[in-house]
Amino acid sequence: MYPPKFGYVRVTSLEEAVKVLESDENAKILAGGQSLMPMLKLRLIRPSYLVDINRVPNLSYISIESDRIRIGALVRHHQVEVNRDLWKIYPALPETAVQIGDPQVRNLGTMAGSLAHADPAADWPATLIALRASVKILGPPGVREVPVEDFITGPFTTVLGRGEVISEIVIPRFSGNVKSSYVKLERKAGDFAVVGVAVMLRLSQDGSVEDASIGVTAAGPKPFRPVRPRRH
Amino acid sequence: MPIKEHLDIVLGNSVYLDDIKLENMVHLYVIRSPYARARILRIEEPGNKALLLLTAKSIGNLLMPAVATPNARIVRMPVLPSNTVNFVGQPVAAVVTESRYSLEDISDEVSIEYEPLRPVITIDDALKNEEVIHPEIGTNISLDVTLEGGDTSVFKDANVVIEREIEQARLVANPMEPKGCIAYYNDDKLLVYASTQSTFRVRADLAEVLGFPIDKIVVKAPKNVGGAFGNKTPAYPEYVLAAIASMKLRRPVKWVETRTEHLNNATQGRGVKSRMRLYAKRDGTVLGIEGEVIVNLGAYNFTINASSPIFIANLSTGPYRMMAAKVRAVGVFTNLPPSGPYRGAGRPEAALIHETLMDDLADELGMDPVEVRRRNIIKDGETYRTPLGLVIDPANYQSVLEDAAKRYYEFRSKYLGKGISVVVFALYVSTPGGEGVKAVIGNGKLRLIIGSRPQGHAHESAFRKYASEVFGTPEELIEVVPGDTETLNYGVGTFGSRSATVVAAAITELAERVASRLSSMGLSLIDAVRSKGVVVEEEVDYKPSMAILAPGAHVAVVDFDPETLMANVIDYYAVYNVGKPLLEEEVEAQLHGGVLQGIAQVLWEGAIYSDDGTPLHTTLADYGLPSPPDVVYKVLTNGLNTPSILPGGLRGVGEAGTTGALASTFLALEKAIRVKTGVKVRLSRTPVTPSYLFQLIKNDK
Numbered sequence: 015m016y017p018p019k020f021g022y023v024r025v026t027s028l029e030e031a032v033k034v035l036e037s038d039e040n041a042k043i044l045a046g047g048q049s050l051m052p053m054l055k056l057r058l059i060r061p062s063y064l065v066d067i068n069r070v071p072n073l074s075y076i077s078i079e080s081d082r083i084r085i086g087a088l089v090r091h092h093q094v095e096v097n098r099d100l101w102k103i104y105p106a107l108p109e110t111a112v113q114i115g116d117p118q119v120r121n122l123g124t125m126a127g128s129l130a131h132a133d134p135a136a137d138w139p140a141t142l143i144a145l146r147a148s149v150k151i152l153g154p155p156g157v158r159e160v161p162v163e164d165f166i167t168g169p170f171t172t173v174l175g176r177g178e179v180i181s182e183i184v185i186p187r188f189s190g191n192v193k194s195s196y197v198k199l200e201r202k203a204g205d206f207a208v209v210g211v212a213v214m215l216r217l218s219q220d221g222s223v224e225d226a227s228i229g230v231t232a233a234g235p236k237p238f239r240p241v242r243p244r245r246h
Numbered sequence: 247m248p249i250k251e252h253l254d255i256v257l258g259n260s261v262y263l264d265d266i267k268l269e270n271m272v273h274l275y276v277i278r279s280p281y282a283r284a285r286i287l288r289i290e291e292p293g294n295k296a297l298l299l300l301t302a303k304s305i306g307n308l309l310m311p312a313v314a315t316p317n318a319r320i321v322r323m324p325v326l327p328s329n330t331v332n333f334v335g336q337p338v339a340a341v342v343t344e345s346r347y348s349l350e351d352i353s354d355e356v357s358i359e360y361e362p363l364r365p366v367i368t369i370d371d372a373l374k375n376e377e378v379i380h381p382e383i384g385t386n387i388s389l390d391v392t393l394e395g396g397d398t399s400v401f402k403d404a405n406v407v408i409e410r411e412i413e414q415a416r417l418v419a420n421p422m423e424p425k426g427c428i429a430y431y432n433d434d435k436l437l438v439y440a441s442t443q444s445t446f447r448v449r450a451d452l453a454e455v456l457g458f459p460i461d462k463i464v465v466k467a468p469k470n471v472g473g474a475f476g477n478k479t480p481a482y483p484e485y486v487l488a489a490i491a492s493m494k495l496r497r498p499v500k501w502v503e504t505r506t507e508h509l510n511n512a513t514q515g516r517g518v519k520s521r522m523r524l525y526a527k528r529d530g531t532v533l534g535i536e537g538e539v540i541v542n543l544g545a546y547n548f549t550i551n552a553s554s555p556i557f558i559a560n561l562s563t564g565p566y567r568m569m570a571a572k573v574r575a576v577g578v579f580t581n582l583p584p585s586g587p588y589r590g591a592g593r594p595e596a597a598l599i600h601e602t603l604m605d606d607l608a609d610e611l612g613m614d615p616v617e618v619r620r621r622n623i624i625k626d627g628e629t630y631r632t633p634l635g636l637v638i639d640p641a642n643y644q645s646v647l648e649d650a651a652k653r654y655y656e657f658r659s660k661y662l663g664k665g666i667s668v669v670v671f672a673l674y675v676s677t678p679g680g681e682g683v684k685a686v687i688g689n690g691k692l693r694l695i696i697g698s699r700p701q702g703h704a705h706e707s708a709f710r711k712y713a714s715e716v717f718g719t720p721e722e723l724i725e726v727v728p729g730d731t732e733t734l735n736y737g738v739g740t741f742g743s744r745s746a747t748v749v750a751a752a753i754t755e756l757a758e759r760v761a762s763r764l765s766s767m768g769l770s771l772i773d774a775v776r777s778k779g780v781v782v783e784e785e786v787d788y789k790p791s792m793a794i795l796a797p798g799a800h801v802a803v804v805d806f807d808p809e810t811l812m813a814n815v816i817d818y819y820a821v822y823n824v825g826k827p828l829l830e831e832e833v834e835a836q837l838h839g840g841v842l843q844g845i846a847q848v849l850w851e852g853a854i855y856s857d858d859g860t861p862l863h864t865t866l867a868d869y870g871l872p873s874p875p876d877v878v879y880k881v882l883t884n885g886l887n888t889p890s891i892l893p894g895g896l897r898g899v900g901e902a903g904t905t906g907a908l909a910s911t912f913l914a915l916e917k918a919i920r921v922k923t924g925v926k927v928r929l930s931r932t933p934v935t936p937s938y939l940f941q942l943i944k945n946d947k
Contacts, residue, residue, distance in 0.1 A: 016346060018350070018351060056506065203875030204875050205867055
C-alpha cells in the first residue's frame with residue numbers, strides 16, 4: 015500500500031501544466047486525487063510526475079451566467095452540493111454531488127477529475143450528458159470544446175490527448191420551465207452506481223414535455239445518452 | 247460521561263501496533279502467491295538491495311500450529327511453502343529493508359516463476375476429489391465424523407420432514423487496524439509486540455513453530471488493538487518470519503498487514519454449507535434433526551479450523567428440546583486462505599440452521615412461528631442436555647422468547663407489507679480455560695492485571711466497576727491493566743463471548759483470596775492500598791469446569807423493493823441475558839455492532855472467488871463492508887438477566903448480535919420477498935444479492 019517512486023511538480027497555471035504534460039506523456043494531473051491516490055498506493059499506475067494543480071488560482075469557480083453555467087477545473091463535489099443557485103436551476107447537479115462517495119471524498123474530489131478519470135460507473139457523466147454539458151480542453155494548440163458524451167470514449171479513456179487538460183465544464187441554460195433530477199441505484203450508501211440515470215425536461219405552459227434529455231451511467235462501457243427511450 | 251478508553255480512541259490518544267517504533271527497526275514485506283494453486287519453480291533474489299530475503303530454503307520446513315482433532319487428517323500450513331502454493335495471498339518469500347518506502351520497490355524485483363495447477367475452490371469441487379490438494383493424505387476431506395445422540399428411530403414417527411440447504415459465503419474480519427507485529431530478538435530473548443486478542447496464544451504458537459523455549463519469549467500488545475473479530479487470536483506465518491528475521495539481523499523487525507493483504511490472508515470466517523432435515527409431529531413437536539455441516543477449511547488446517555465443523559454441528563439443535571440428532575461434520579480442503587474463527591465462529595451458522603428449520607416447520611404446519619418455538623423451547627430454570635451431549639445450563643429461554651414474541655406481534659401490526667421474523671438462540675460462551683487475574687496492592691492503588699485483551703471493548707472501565715463492588719473499594723483506587731505474558735503467569739484472551747464472564751468470575755475469587763490473606767496479615771484492604779510499597783500480590787488462575795450459554799432472541803423488520811430486488815432492515819429488537827451487566831451501554835454497543843454484521847452477511851458481505859480462485863473482493867467496496875450510512879434502523883435492546891452458575895453470575899454477549907441478526911435478517915428478508923412479490927422463496931445462500939434473487943424469483947414465477 016505504498017506507492018512506487020514518482021516525481022512531483024506544483025504548477026501555478028494550467029498553461030504550465032500543459033507544458034509539463036506535453037513534455038512527459040507519463041505525467042499525470044493531480045486535482046482531488048480521490049481516484050489517483052488509491053491507484054498509486056495499489057501500484058496500478060506508475061506516473062513519472064504528478065502535476066499538482068491545486069495551487070492554480072481561480073479554478074474553483076461556479077459561474078452562473080444567463081445562458082450557461084461554467085464550472086472550474088478545481089470545483090469540488092461539495093461545492094456543487096451546497097450551491098443554492100444550482101439547487102434552483104439544475105437540482106440534478108447537487109443531487110448528483112451528494113450521492114458521490116462519502117464526505118471526505120466530496121470535500122476533495124473534483125467534477126473535472128471525475129470526467130478525466132472516466133470510471134464507467136462515475137456519477138457526473140449521466141447528469142452532465144442529460145444537461146448537454148461540454149468539456150473545455152486546454153492543450154498545446156489552444157482551447158477546444160467537446161460534448162461530455164463524446165469526451166468519454168470507453169472505460170477510463172477520454173479524448174484527452176498529449177498535453178491536454180480540462181479547464182472547465184460548460185452547462186447550457188434553457189429558458190422556461192426546466193426540471194432535472196439524478197437517481198442512483200447503489201447496493202450500499204456511497205458505493206459506485208449499479209446504474210445512475212439523470213433526466214432533464216423542459217415543460218411547456220400546459221405541463222407537456224417540450225424537450226427531454228437523458229444520461230445513463232454504469233450501464234455499459236461508457237456513459238451514454240439513450241436516443242430512443244422506450245415508451246411505457 | 248463517555249467511557250474513558252473510548253474517549254482516548256476517539257481523541258486519537260491511543261496507540262496501535264503500527265504506532266510503536268523501536269530504535270534501529272527494520273521492515274518486513276511478504277511476497278505472496280498470485281495463484282490459487284501452483285508449483286513454485288524458481289525464486290530469483292533481488293541482488294543486494296534487501297537486508298534479508300527469506301524463502302523456504304533459508305528457513306526450512308516450519309509448520310504453523312493447528313488444533314488436534316480426533317479422526318481428522320491434519321495438514322498444517324507451512325510458514326513458507328517449499329514446493330506448492332495453495333491459495334492466492336499465501337506467503338512465498340519475505341524481504342527485509344531499512345525503510346518501509348523501499349520495501350515494495352525491492353519486493354517487485356524478486357521474480358518468482360510458477361507453474362499453475364488446477365485449483366479446487368468450492369466445497370462441492372473439493373468433495374469430488376478429482377483434484378487432490380494434499381497428495382500425502384489422498385483426499386480433500388480433512389474431517390468426516392458423524393455425531394449422533396438420542397434415539398434416532400423416532401425419526402420414522404415424524405409426520406412432517408423439513409429440509410433446508412444453505413451455503414454461507416466466506417467473510418473477512420476487517421478490523422480497523424489489520425494484523426501486525428514487531429519482533430525483537432535481543433540478549434537471548436524474543437520480545438514480540440502483536441496486535442492480538444491473546445498474547446499467551448501468540449507466545450505458545452511462536453514457541454511451537456520456532457522450537458524456542460517459551461520462557462524466553464515475551465509477547466505484549468499495544469494499548470489499542472483496533473478490532474480483531476477472531477482474526478487476531480493465533481500467531482501467523484508473518485509473525486514467525488519477523489521473529490526469524492530479527493534473530494538473523496539482531497534488530498527489531500516490523501510487519502504490518504495492508505488492507506489488500508488482509509482481504510485475502512488467513513483467516514477467513516463462515517464458508518459453511520449445511521443440509522439439515524428436521525423431523526416433527528403434526529402438533530409442532532420437534533423430534534430431532536439429521537443432516538450435514540460442511541466447512542470450507544481452505545488450504546490448510548490452521549488454528550482451530552479442524553474442529554469447526556463439529557462445533558457447528560453440536561450447536562445445531564439450538565435452544566430446543568429434541569429426542570435425537572444425527573449430524574455429519576465435514577471439513578474439506580480448498581485452494582482458499584485457511585479458515586478460522588470469525589465473529590461467532592460457528593454460533594451464527596448454527597442459529598441460521600435451526601431457525602430456518604423452525605420457520606419452515608411453522609410454514610409447513612400453518613402454525614405461528616412463535617408457537618412452534620414455544621412448543622419446543624427449553625424451559626425456564628431447566629438444565630438441558632442436548633441429544634449430542636451439550637449441557638445447557640439453567641436460564642430463561644421461555645421468558646426471553648415470550649419477550650421477543652410481544653415485540654414480534656407489535657411489529658407485525660405496525661409494519662404492514664414488510665417482512666418480520668423472530669429468532670431465538672443459545673449463545674455458547676467459551677469459558678473453558680478461564681482467565682488469569684492478578685491483584686497488586688499498595689502505593690495508593692489496587693491494581694488489577696487481567697488476562698483478557700480488549701479490542702475496543704471497555705474492559706478497564708467494566709472491570710474497575712465490578713472490582714469496586716466485590717472488593718468494596720472506591721473505583722478511584724482501582725486501576726485495571728490488560729496483562730500480557732510478562733505481567734501474568736496465566737492468561738487466555740478475548741474471544742468466544744468470554745471475557746466479562748471469566749474475568750468477573752476470576753475477580754470474584756481473587757477478592758475472596760485477597761480478603762483472607764489480608765485478614766491473616768491483620769490488615770484492612772484500605773490499609774493495604776495506602777501502604778508504601780506493594781504489600782500483597784496475588785494471582786488467581788480461574789478455570790471453570792464447564793461452558794455456559796446465554797439466551798437471546800431477536801426480531802427483525804425488513805423492507806424489500808421488488809423493482810430493484812434490494813432490501814433494508816428498518817427496525818430491530820434484541821433481548822439478551824448477560825446474567826449481570828457490568829456496563830449497560832457496553833452490552834448495548836456490543837449488540838449494535840454485532841447486529842450490523844449479521845445484517846451485512848445477509849445483504850452485502852462476501853469474500854467471493856472466481857472458478858480459478860481469483861478473489862473478486864479486491865477492495866472493501868467490492869467486499870461489501872457496511873458503513874455508517876447503511877445503518878438506517880434503530881436497535882432496541884432489553885435485558886432479562888438471570889445469574890449463571892459461575893462466580894459473579896455473568897453470561898456473555900460479544901457474539902450475540904451477529905448470531906441473532908444473521909438468522910433474523912435472513913428470515914425477515916424471505917418473508918419480505920413473499921409479501922412484496924407473492925413468490926414463496928427459500929433462500930439458500932448468503933449474501934442474498936439482487937442478481938441471486940433475480941434468478942430465484944424469475945425461476946419461481
